[in-house]
Amino acid sequence: MIPSLKSCLRNQLTSNISKVMDGKENILTRFLAPFDKLSSRWFHLDEKMNWKKYALSVITFSLVSLLVLMLILKFQNLLPGNPQHFSGLSWSLAFNTAVSFVTNTNWQSYSGEFALSNFSQVLGLTVQNFASPAVGIAVLYALIRGLVGHKRMDLGNFWQDLVKSIMYVLLPISIVVATLLIWTGVPQSTSGFATATLSNKVAVSTDGKLILGAKVNSKTNKVTLDGKSVKNAKVVSKESLPIFPQASQVAIKQLGTNGGGVLGANSAHPYENPTPFSNLIEFTAMVLIPMSLVFAFGKSIGKPREGWMIFSVMAALFAIGLVVTGFAESKGVHVPGVGTITMEGKESRFGAAASAIWAVGTTATSTGAINSMLDSFSPLGGLLPMMLMQSGEVVFGGVGSGMYGMLGFVILTVFIAGLMVGRTPEYLGKKIGPAEMRMAVLACLATPFSILVGSGIIAVWPKLVNVLTNSGPHGFSEFLYAFSSAGGNNGSSFGGFNANTPILNIALALVMLVARFVPIIAVLVIGQRMGKQSLTAESSGTLRTTNPTFAILLIVVILIIGVLSFFPALSLGPIADFLE
Numbered sequence: 001m002i003p004s005l006k007s008c009l010r011n012q013l014t015s016n017i018s019k020v021m022d023g024k025e026n027i028l029t030r031f032l033a034p035f036d037k038l039s040s041r042w043f044h045l046d047e048k049m050n051w052k053k054y055a056l057s058v059i060t061f062s063l064v065s066l067l068v069l070m071l072i073l074k075f076q077n078l079l080p081g082n083p084q085h086f087s088g089l090s091w092s093l094a095f096n097t098a099v100s101f102v103t104n105t106n107w108q109s110y111s112g113e114f115a116l117s118n119f120s121q122v123l124g125l126t127v128q129n130f131a132s133p134a135v136g137i138a139v140l141y142a143l144i145r146g147l148v149g150h151k152r153m154d155l156g157n158f159w160q161d162l163v164k165s166i167m168y169v170l171l172p173i174s175i176v177v178a179t180l181l182i183w184t185g186v187p188q189s190t191s192g193f194a195t196a197t198l199s200n201k202v203a204v205s206t207d208g209k210l211i212l213g214a215k216v217n218s219k220t221n222k223v224t225l226d227g228k229s230v231k232n233a234k235v236v237s238k239e240s241l242p243i244f245p246q247a248s249q250v251a252i253k254q255l256g257t258n259g260g261g262v263l264g265a266n267s268a269h270p271y272e273n274p275t276p277f278s279n280l281i282e283f284t285a286m287v288l289i290p291m292s293l294v295f296a297f298g299k300s301i302g303k304p305r306e307g308w309m310i311f312s313v314m315a316a317l318f319a320i321g322l323v324v325t326g327f328a329e330s331k332g333v334h335v336p337g338v339g340t341i342t343m344e345g346k347e348s349r350f351g352a353a354a355s356a357i358w359a360v361g362t363t364a365t366s367t368g369a370i371n372s373m374l375d376s377f378s379p380l381g382g383l384l385p386m387m388l389m390q391s392g393e394v395v396f397g398g399v400g401s402g403m404y405g406m407l408g409f410v411i412l413t414v415f416i417a418g419l420m421v422g423r424t425p426e427y428l429g430k431k432i433g434p435a436e437m438r439m440a441v442l443a444c445l446a447t448p449f450s451i452l453v454g455s456g457i458i459a460v461w462p463k464l465v466n467v468l469t470n471s472g473p474h475g476f477s478e479f480l481y482a483f484s485s486a487g488g489n490n491g492s493s494f495g496g497f498n499a500n501t502p503i504l505n506i507a508l509a510l511v512m513l514v515a516r517f518v519p520i521i522a523v524l525v526i527g528q529r530m531g532k533q534s535l536t537a538e539s540s541g542t543l544r545t546t547n548p549t550f551a552i553l554l555i556v557v558i559l560i561i562g563v564l565s566f567f568p569a570l571s572l573g574p575i576a577d578f579l580e
Helices: 001-022 029-043 052-073 091-102 118-148 158-184 244-257 277-302 305-329 351-364 381-388 401-421 434-459 462-467 472-487 500-532 549-570 574-577
Strands: 192-204 223-225 234-243 334-337 339-341
Touching: 001 118, 001 158, 001 192, 001 277, 029 158, 029 244, 052 091, 052 118, 052 158, 052 192, 052 234, 052 500, 091 118, 091 223, 091 305, 091 500, 118 158, 118 244, 118 277, 118 500, 158 244, 158 277, 158 334, 277 305, 277 334, 277 351, 277 401, 305 381, 305 401, 305 549, 351 381, 381 434, 381 574, 401 434, 401 549, 434 472, 434 500, 472 500, 472 549, 549 574
Parallel strands: none
Antiparallel strands: 192 234, 334 339
């Protein structure tokens, strides 16, 4: 039943996205068309844009969003909706967080329940959770218009694409998902922290950790462990519960492949992900739009087999990640003197298998939400999620960004295959020349370049060892994962890495900006140049891009360029950790 439900959702969503972005009537036109026409008249959304105007609009919108969000976070203590009276973030943390959410990365160097007000969460972060994936969808369809256009001089209108993506795609589905999450027990409130009285008193250590097995005398508050008195133990009878507007933000954080949660523990926290059913809902939401956009691409270009070919490549790489990570986590980690541990860092309500599946899903789709602690994964279990991010987030990837990133690899593969067999490189009836090739290379190498250069510069920072909680290869993995997460616009964390320092906040933010906007500009140039061309009729010399041979070649190109570039770095981190 669940697979058929997912298939139905995907087919309906695919059809709706394709119709919306192609300007056709869809299932929501009757309800939303008046608002669409009103916004078009007010904001003049009918202007046709070439790649320069489109890119300028993307950058302008993102820059304004960054500045507004940064000011909200910095001065949240002066704004309403702050019942906890949180102070404003530091300039470096506000800059890092604003860049993170505007670039669809959602890296968080803080715990939301102890740092951000309701105003910052709702009108700051949640707004960007809608805006950043909408930018990804808009850029993807600008590229699609160029690929299918015939002597076309424009790529559409960014503002119109942005409004349609939010109004017709992201917002309606988010309302449905948020409602389902509330039904499963996810809170939706602006009350802040609530105080609950415990039915039984518990003992905690001076650093706030629960003392397992300790007994508390309810009358004298004396704490004993194995019959012996425990000194310096605190007795707790009340607990503060973080009751924030979780459901609304969790819904769009998953659907928009954002990943930034209200709480520091993210989807491992029972208030963001209370049951196995809510886990299923959130995982489905995580992969729903990225998968649907692959088929929407095939529908919009009028060649569904092209979409199926790309989906098969993504699915094959996704399956490799599932098999390796699942196998590694089922074997667990051997701890000398203790034995094999499989559940460290994982929630008992999900188990090792569901945690491994989620880890692959969240790094393949650039979501970055977590339901377990990746720092506790085995070396191989942590290696595959890291590699999925380093591939450029093209295994389904982020909303829109994953698909246009994959099309960059497709164009690169067509060019290489054409040279190998002596045929003129063509894709969808358009010739791929030197200019298109340079832009495709730029789009494919932006992620490896930003990660390796950024992490390489910070690696020589003398104080780096002070922000790591582990030493040796595992400590290096923490550091490498952080920059891979930033460069992959993912946002998940390996854990144990204190990134809230001025130099790391700025360095990670710069990596996010390069990895986000360089590919956007590159694919817009490709769309413009290919849109100006006339369509070329297929012949016996045309390279087929829908057969298994091309799919295998595409996988090889992704692995060589997107993964093997990192082999020396991986050898110092998770691979060395595995061989120890």
